[in-house]
Amino acid sequence: xxxxxxxxxxxxxxxxxxxxxxxxxxxxxxxxxxxxxxxxxxxxxxxxxxxxxxxxxxxxxxxxxxxxxxxxxxxxxxxxxxxxxxxxxxxxxxxxxxxxxxxxxxxxxxxxxxxxxxxxxxxxxxxxxxxxxxxxxxxxxxxxxxxxxxxxxxxxxxxxxxxxxxxxxxxxxxxxxxxxxxxxxxxxxxxxxxxxxxxxxxxxxxxxxxxxxxxxxxxxxxxxxxxxxxxxxxxxxxxxxxxxxxxxxxxxxxxxxxxxxxxxxxxxxxxxxxxxxxxxxxxxxxxxxxxxxxxxxxxxxxxxxxxxxxxxxxxxxxxxxxxxxxxxxxxxxxxxxxxxxxxxxxxxxxxxxxxxxxxxxxxxxxxxxxxxxxxxxxxxxxxxxxxxxxxxxxxxxxxxxxxxxxxxxxxxxxxxxxxxxxxxxxxxxxxxxxxxxxxxxxxxxxxxxxxxxxxxxxxxxxxxxxxxxxxxxxxxxxxxxxxxxxxxxxxxxxxxxxxxxxxxxxxxxxxxxxxxxxxxxxxxxxxxxxxxxxxxxxxxxxxxxxxxxxxxxxxxxxxxxxxxxxxxxxxxxxxxxxxxxxxxxxxxxxxxxxxxxxxxxxxxxxxxxxxxxxxxxxxxxxxxxxxxxxxxxxxxxxxxxxxxxxxxxxxxxxxxxxxxxxxxxx
Ligand code: MV4
Numbered sequence: 297x298x299x300x301x302x303x304x305x306x307x308x309x310x311x312x313x314x315x316x317x318x319x320x321x322x323x324x325x326x327x328x329x330x331x332x333x334x335x336x337x338x339x340x341x342x343x344x345x346x347x348x349x350x351x352x353x354x355x356x357x358x359x360x361x362x363x364x365x366x367x368x369x370x371x372x373x374x375x376x377x378x379x380x381x382x383x384x385x386x387x388x389x390x391x392x393x394x395x396x397x398x399x400x401x402x403x404x405x406x407x408x409x410x411x412x413x414x415x416x417x418x419x420x421x422x423x424x425x426x427x428x429x430x431x432x433x434x435x436x437x438x439x440x441x442x443x444x445x446x447x448x449x450x451x452x453x454x455x456x457x458x459x460x461x462x463x464x465x466x467x468x469x470x471x472x473x474x475x476x477x478x479x480x481x482x483x484x485x486x487x488x489x490x491x492x493x494x495x496x497x498x499x500x501x502x503x504x505x506x507x508x509x510x511x512x513x514x515x516x517x518x519x520x521x522x523x524x525x526x527x528x529x530x531x532x533x534x535x536x537x538x539x540x541x542x543x544x545x546x547x548x549x550x551x552x553x554x555x556x557x558x559x560x561x562x563x564x565x566x567x568x569x570x571x572x573x574x575x576x577x578x579x580x581x582x583x584x585x586x587x588x589x590x591x592x593x594x595x596x597x598x599x600x601x602x603x604x605x606x607x608x609x610x611x612x613x614x615x616x617x618x619x620x621x622x623x624x625x626x627x628x629x630x631x632x633x634x635x636x637x638x639x640x641x642x643x644x645x646x647x648x649x650x651x652x653x654x655x656x657x658x659x660x661x662x663x664x665x666x667x668x669x670x671x672x673x674x675x676x677x678x679x680x681x682x683x684x685x686x687x688x689x690x691x692x693x694x695x696x697x698x699x700x701x702x703x704x705x706x707x708x709x710x711x712x713x714x715x716x717x718x719x720x721x722x723x724x725x726x727x728x729x730x731x732x733x734x735x736x737x738x739x740x741x742x743x744x745x746x747x748x749x750x751x752x753x754x755x756x757x758x759x760x761x762x763x764x765x766x767x768x769x770x771x772x773x774x775x776x777x778x779x780x781x782x783x784x785x786x787x788x789x790x791x792x793x794x795x796x797x798x799x800x801x802x803x804x805x806x807x808x809x810x811x812x813x814x815x816x817x818x819x820x821x822x823x824x825x826x827x828x829x830x831x832x833x834x835x836x837x838x839x840x841x842x843x844x845x846x847x848x849x850x851x852x853x854x855x856x857x858x859x860x861x862x863x864x865x866x867x868x869x870x871x872x873x874x875x876x877x878x879x880x881x882x883x884x885x886x887x888x889x890x891x892x893x894x895x896x897x898x899x900x901x902x903x904x905x906x907x908x909x910x911x912x913x914x915x916x917x918x919x920x921x922x923x924x925x926x927x928x929x930x931x932x933x934x935x936x937x938x939x940x941x942x943x944x945x946x947x948x949x950x951x952x953x954x955x956x957x958x959x960x961x962x
Contacts, residue, residue: 298322298372298609301399303337304362305377308668308684309591310337313375316605325369327362329355331676336669343369350678356380359387366396373397373612375605379680382588383410399612401566401587408562409585413456413494419582422561424554427573427581429496431456441473443495450498453477455484455491459584461531462487466498501734502573504528505540505580507555508596508604511564512611518621519552520596520604527722529644529738534715535722536592537631538599540574541693541731547578558582567593567608591634594664594687598630629696630689633704633723637681639713640746647712648677652842653860653867657706662689662699671841675712683714693731697723705872710842710860717874721745751805751868751875753827755857757850759866759877760801760812760823762859765836765846770885773918774934802880803866810877820849885934896933896959898952902926907948913941915961922946922958933958 301317302325303310314324314337326341331350338344345365348355355361357380366374374391376382376399385406391398400406409415413431420426429451430443444451444467453476455463463483465476477493485491508520524540525533539548555570562585569590571583593604607618637647654671657663667684675681686703690696701723707716722728722745727737738745751759799814813824820833834848839858846857857870861884866877906923909915920932921941939961946952 297613298397300325300342300369300371301373301375301609302327302362302366302369302371303341303375303377304356305375305380305382306332306335306337306356306668306679307682308666309377309589311340311668312666313377313605314340316603316609319603320606320609322609325365325371327356327365329678331674331678334673336667336673345369350676352380352678356679359384359390362387363390363394363396366391367394371396373399373609375399375608376588378588378591383586385410397612399566399608401564401568405562405564406587409587410459411456412454412458412584413492415585416494416582418561419558422557424558424561424582425580427496427499427583429494431494435492437474437477440477440493440495441470444473445470447495447497452496452498453480453493454496455480455488456494457488457490457492458484499573499575499581501736502575503540503542503734504571504583505543505551505574506569506571506586506590507551508593509555509559509564509568509570510604510607510611510617511559511566511568512617513565513614514616515560516617516620517556517559517564518617518619518624519555520600520602520624521626522548522551523592523595524733525592526733526735527728527737528735533592533634534738535631535633535719535728536595537629537693537696538595539626539629541733543574547580551580554580554582558585566611567604591682591685592632594666594685595630595632598664598687598689599626599628600624601627628689628691629693630687631693631696631700632685632687633700633719634685634715635683635707635709635719636715637675637683637712638715640715640718641748642713644715645713646677646681647714648675648681649712650674651683651709651711652862653708653710655706655708655840655843655858657703663687663703665703681712683709694729697729702872708843708858708860708869708874710862710865710867717748718745721748748806750808751810751877753823753825753830754850754853754855755868755870755873755875756803756805756810756812756825756827756877757823757830757832758846758848758855758857758859758870759803759868759875760814760825761821761832761834761848761850762836762844762846762857762861762866762868763801763879764799764814764821766844766861766884769836774920774932804878804880805875809880883931885932896921896936896957896961898924898933898956898958901951901953902931904946904948904950904952904958905930907944907946909941909944909959911941911943915939915941924952924958935961937961 300323303313317324324341326338326344327347328338329350347361381387385403388398388403416426416431450468453465465480467473467476481491503526505522507522511517522540523538525536527535558570567589569586572580573583574580638644664687688700690699704720801812803810815822823830830851832850837845839845842860843858860867863883864879868875902924905925909921915935917937919935922933924931942960942962944959
């Protein structure tokens with residue numbers, strides 16, 4: 297086995313490869329860009345090398361920098377993961393030239409599968425069905441138009457050098473063909489530098505079913521069953537499962553034989569995936585071959601009990617495949633959901649920024665989390681916003697769905713928006729649970745999948761209770777730090793003698809205004825919510841990091857909630873659901889653990905209107921040090937603890953940007 301491998305990747309796949317390497321006693325070298333200093337995959341490795349600035353083309357895509365790191369660290373082999381250089385034949389060749397094993401297929405196989413028309417020609421020869429169409433060398437417009445008419449409309453024009461759906465054009469009639477062809481050529485030339493196209497019969501509502509294959513250097517080839525990846529959005533897979541719903545043993549055997557024949561036909565080695573388009577009547581056609589380990593490989597690992605990265609290492613060492621075909625079993629059903637930092641309610645806009653709070657549920661043999669970040673890590677705009685994959689196994693598909701849905705309900709994430717609720721909605725959606733998914737599923741059901749219902753009265757009461765407890769806590773902190781602690785002005789609410797004090801809390805929730813009336817009653821509260829009155833009382837305990845644990849009687853029932861309150865945002869995790877409330881009133885004061893040690897930063901852009909302290913002055917926890925004016929309100933910057941002012945960096949009248957360090961404390 298290799299002594300040391302360099303993982304030329306980042307995020308969850310890099311950490312995952314390192315887990316297998318560690319289990320096999322193989323030392324690991326991580327490579328990281330400036331943006332990934334201290335990232336999870338760097339923390340997971342035995343050694344690490346900085347390879348460049350944040351942009352991928354100057355770091356993770358730099359062949360020379362990665363090879364330099366491999367040589368410098370004495371790595372025997374390089375695992376490319378997926379994406380980046382994983383399917384770059386030049387990189388595979390450069391590794392071989394440098395005497396470093398590329399853990400992947402031979403460069404010639406990568407090249408052959410990189411051209412759609414070459415791949416289809418190889419499949420035709422190998423007897424693997426391809427979509428009826430034309431993929432010849434003759435690219436004359438007249439010829440292409442004749443072929444389209446022969447195939448029969450609607451047809452799909454596809455760039456030969458393309459992949460992942462980019463540049464495809466559907467043509468419904470001969471009159472549109474010329475314009476569509478011109479557009480497809482222009483886009484293919486600009487995206488891939490190659491304007492050759494192929495033409496196929498357009499398949500309406502096919503399923504994307506792919507077969508995992510493995511080949512060693514001794515001519516052995518096996519398949520490890522299929523995966524259904526039809527639940528995609530804009531050619532990005534969201535949910536993948538194995539085996540494919542609705543594929544029976546006979547169809548599975550035919551697809552497996554076709555996949556093995558295709559793999560053998562190109563002299564393949566290592567892990568590969570043959571993608572098919574499957575029509576409702578059981579006809580299937582070769583679509584593409586992926587010459588890398590795929591994101592969704594864990595569902596195959598869950599139903600076969602195999603470690604595909606271990607197999608990759610063995611095959612790269614020239615060893616035989618560990619199992620013959622008849623020893624590879626498919627047991628149960630596995631489903632994977634990809635957790636992305638993106639906002640489904642804003643057309644899946646990718647998110648970035650620090651993950652302020654991230655709590656995972658228990659894992660086990662039937663529930664796996666391949667995470668790329670932990671709380672406190674940043675999701676960078678430079679790379680794919682995949683936060684983690686969660687994979688669940690069940691004895692059957694319904695069991696796997698239930699286990700995955702339960703696992704997702706146990707995940708708490710605050711920071712960049714995520715697609716967690718969207719994933720949960722899909723797993724509860726009758727069309728999905730019936731198994732009637734095809735490649736248009738998300739597009740057809742998008743609206744009902746992204747609209748999350750309004751928060752119920754219990755969640756509103758919990759958010760209101762948290763806000764009042766936080767204000768009381770902040771008031772106590774300020775009172776303790778002031779010269780007149782007993783002054784009634786420190787009380788968080790309007791202080792009235794002998795009548796029931798009233799208060800009104802204002803939020804935004806799911807884009808709607810939310811007004812909650814508060815009446816104080818003997819240590820508890822009566823909240824008037826849009827869904828009626830709710831009694832609540834309880835307490836708050838510190839949670840981990842930015843989270844607080846709320847234990848309360850709400851509506852007469854004991855309830856627990858985790859709440860993460862930052863600036864204007866309140867995220868309430870309760871009963872496996874996540875509710876976000878935006879404060880309309882004053883923002884939450886910075887709590888003790890939120891302000892970075894030593895430096896106090898401006899929570900938003902503003903103007904310094906008061907400076908109460910000088911360098912060298914001793915201060916008490918909660919004491920107001922400086923006052924900022926922003927958004928027509930004043931915000932006190934308070935001391936997070938007792939200390940001495942080391943430096944005051946701004947004076948009255950100064951404008952400060954968000955994040956500027958205002959003072960530093962010992
Ligand atoms: C097709 C097709 C329908 N008919 N080919 C999308 C990207 C690339 N994998 C090929 N793709 C398709 N090829 C014919 N003849 C529909 C798609 C397609 C698709 C395929 C699999 C998964 C998701 C998809 C989303 C849109 C279109």
